[in-house]
Amino acid sequence: MKSRWNETDARDAVERYARAGVAEDLALRTYSARLLGADPSLVLHGGGNTSVKTTAVDLFGEPVDVLCVKGSGWDLATIEPPGHPAVRLTPLRRLRDLDRLSDEDMVNAQRQNLMNPSAPNPSVETLLHAFIPEKFIDHTHALAVLALADQPDAEALIAAVYGDRVACVPYVMPGFDLARRAAEIWESHVALEGLVLINHGIFSFGATARQSYERMIDLVSLAEARLAPVARPPAQAARPAAPADEVLPLLRGVLSQVAGDRWPSHWILDHRADETVMALANDPRLADWAGRGVATPDHVIRTKARPLVLPAPSGDLRAWRGTAVAAVSAFIADYEAYFRRNAARFPTGKTQLDPLPRVIVAPGFGLAGVGRSAPDAAVTADVAQSWAATVLAAESVGRFTPVGEADTFDMEYWSLEQAKLGKSAERRLERHVVVVTGGGGSIGAAAARAFAAEGAQVAVLDLDAAAALAVARGLGRAAFGLGCDVTDPTAVELAFAAVNARWGGVDIVVSNAGTATAGAMVSLSDDQLRSSFDINFFAHQTVARAAVRVFRAQGMGGALLFNVSKQALNPGPDFGAYGTSKAALLALMRQYALEHGADGVRVNAINPDRIRSGLLSETMIAARSASRGVDAATYMAGNLLGEEVTAEDVAQVMVFAAMMRRTTGAVITVDGGNVAAMVR
Numbered sequence: 001m002k003s004r005w006n007e008t009d010a011r012d013a014v015e016r017y018a019r020a021g022v023a024e025d026l027a028l029r030t031y032s033a034r035l036l037g038a039d040p041s042l043v044l045h046g047g048g049n050t051s052v053k054t055t056a057v058d059l060f061g062e063p064v065d066v067l068c069v070k071g072s073g074w075d076l077a078t079i080e081p082p083g084h085p086a087v088r089l090t091p092l093r094r095l096r097d098l099d100r101l102s103d104e105d106m107v108n109a110q111r112q113n114l115m116n117p118s119a120p121n122p123s124v125e126t127l128l129h130a131f132i133p134e135k136f137i138d139h140t141h142a143l144a145v146l147a148l149a150d151q152p153d154a155e156a157l158i159a160a161v162y163g164d165r166v167a168c169v170p171y172v173m174p175g176f177d178l179a180r181r182a183a184e185i186w187e188s189h190v191a192l193e194g195l196v197l198i199n200h201g202i203f204s205f206g207a208t209a210r211q212s213y214e215r216m217i218d219l220v221s222l223a224e225a226r227l228a229p230v231a232r233p234p235a236q237a238a239r240p241a242a243p244a245d246e247v248l249p250l251l252r253g254v255l256s257q258v259a260g261d262r263w264p265s266h267w268i269l270d271h272r273a274d275e276t277v278m279a280l281a282n283d284p285r286l287a288d289w290a291g292r293g294v295a296t297p298d299h300v301i302r303t304k305a306r307p308l309v310l311p312a313p314s315g316d317l318r319a320w321r322g323t324a325v326a327a328v329s330a331f332i333a334d335y336e337a338y339f340r341r342n343a344a345r346f347p348t349g350k351t352q353l354d355p356l357p358r359v360i361v362a363p364g365f366g367l368a369g370v371g372r373s374a375p376d377a378a379v380t381a382d383v384a385q386s387w388a389a390t391v392l393a394a395e396s397v398g399r400f401t402p403v404g405e406a407d408t409f410d411m412e413y414w415s416l417e418q419a420k421l422g423k424s425a426e427r428r429l430e431r432h433v434v435v436v437t438g439g440g441g442s443i444g445a446a447a448a449r450a451f452a453a454e455g456a457q458v459a460v461l462d463l464d465a466a467a468a469l470a471v472a473r474g475l476g477r478a479a480f481g482l483g484c485d486v487t488d489p490t491a492v493e494l495a496f497a498a499v500n501a502r503w504g505g506v507d508i509v510v511s512n513a514g515t516a517t518a519g520a521m522v523s524l525s526d527d528q529l530r531s532s533f534d535i536n537f538f539a540h541q542t543v544a545r546a547a548v549r550v551f552r553a554q555g556m557g558g559a560l561l562f563n564v565s566k567q568a569l570n571p572g573p574d575f576g577a578y579g580t581s582k583a584a585l586l587a588l589m590r591q592y593a594l595e596h597g598a599d600g601v602r603v604n605a606i607n608p609d610r611i612r613s614g615l616l617s618e619t620m621i622a623a624r625s626a627s628r629g630v631d632a633a634t635y636m637a638g639n640l641l642g643e644e645v646t647a648e649d650v651a652q653v654m655v656f657a658a659m660m661r662r663t664t665g666a667v668i669t670v671d672g673g674n675v676a677a678m679v680r
């Protein structure tokens, strides 16, 4: 592992932060914390913490000794100066005189001594940073160190690698007791560069930011060197598994089936199959390893204490699905027994979390992170990958022996750990995957935005790949854009496979892409009419067929929405190519509703009219309003409500239609009211 310290960048950071009134100590603390955060083999997703002891000035202009320590909710990779809130150091240190300190009192004491009372809660490891009188302190869960610290003879291994440069701290849960124990060990040694916390991670110290950071890199490098000479056993080839885009919807359906009404039924999956993951998944010792536990207790809130192991998904996938249902049920029974066993130790009781697995591993397949959203599933998959790498490294030098069940449970059910997950309320379509065709156009883009605003993961498909990408970029981390010609069945199959591979399946499909061809029927060429049917009818059939295939594989129902048009019910002159193909589409909607009601698939048509879009351009609006002798605004508001209907209005109706649990085969009109287009 190489040091990323760059003196020019460090000086730049000092100057840049100085302009915002940040002192040099905190500027350098921020700079080197970000260097740690930049390496996922050191810390992941909010893991690790860092501090500096410095001086602040109070309201009277008097200097105060403070500890600037990582605040909860900040990630080292992106931390800024406010991410290290200043806490008065003297009262923190006095806490060491107490015999006992409850978690509540510890949190309160930390908050009471914040210089800025609106700052985030200081890290759960704040007291350790306070009790050890080193100026800069860096803490990571470095993978290479964990491979040595998760061993039955960890202390001997650590001593052999580091000599007297570091001392070991036996496992104690973070908080007051660990802080006291670590400080005692620090005091009983001279000139320590760091501490290795058995089953947990590593601390390094320094008089300067650079010294503390470079000691961390140096210490981790020594651990890497201890691991490197041991050749990793070659991964055994598993039986060839079915493609992940076919396996994932089955897995998603299995989770939903077992969850039933008791637990959340919809989950997003994030599949990983890199070399390390496959070496773990294909190893005959997988089941044994999976039962041992997490690499560092901090990870339990993401992955639970162990992953679910399934057999390789190959051969008869229906039989495999049955095996998977039994395995998830057994996992839940085990988790509930684990909960009862351990919760019994707490006189005040604990409330059981949902017992579903968060990581699923199978030979030939790799692993899947399970989450309530795409970013959540990705964090879990990242942590699981790091667990896989730690297990393989630990097994290459000895036996992976992490912290035991009781300590893992205490961490999983520690209120200060659960607080890290945040308490944000779930939005209505979180856990759901939506595909929107024609997503680059005005109604499609509005639909993509409306579904994303409800928390859904949204795949934006459009013939114009650049337009699809641009819309997806505006939706954040739970969206992606893909060029897709919906008149090409292969392209549609590939697009659905890509969505399955990305998120595990599909719940809602908005079949929206369309085009309007003008011309009287007698003057239309057959080619013009056929091409209108290609896009306005056959492409919808191709999309619906692909959607239903995924819906049936999952067995979780689904929602299919077709954008028909006023023309399907109320033809307009010179729009026969459009109207006849949309009328056929309306019949297609009814046919799918009829044939897939038993699969729980709801199929409905949205009937918008007179929406500013690629199909109704400003030029067309000008021509039509002129021919009616009215201005454009009057023309656009020419409906019973007298208000223009926008793409956003249509998108809202699509969202509602997708959530109408007992409605199928319906035409839902969004045109402001038009008697001639009313369904009869």
Ligand SMILES: [Zn+2]
Binding pocket: 048, 139, 140, 141, 200, 201, 298
């Ligand atoms: Zn830690």
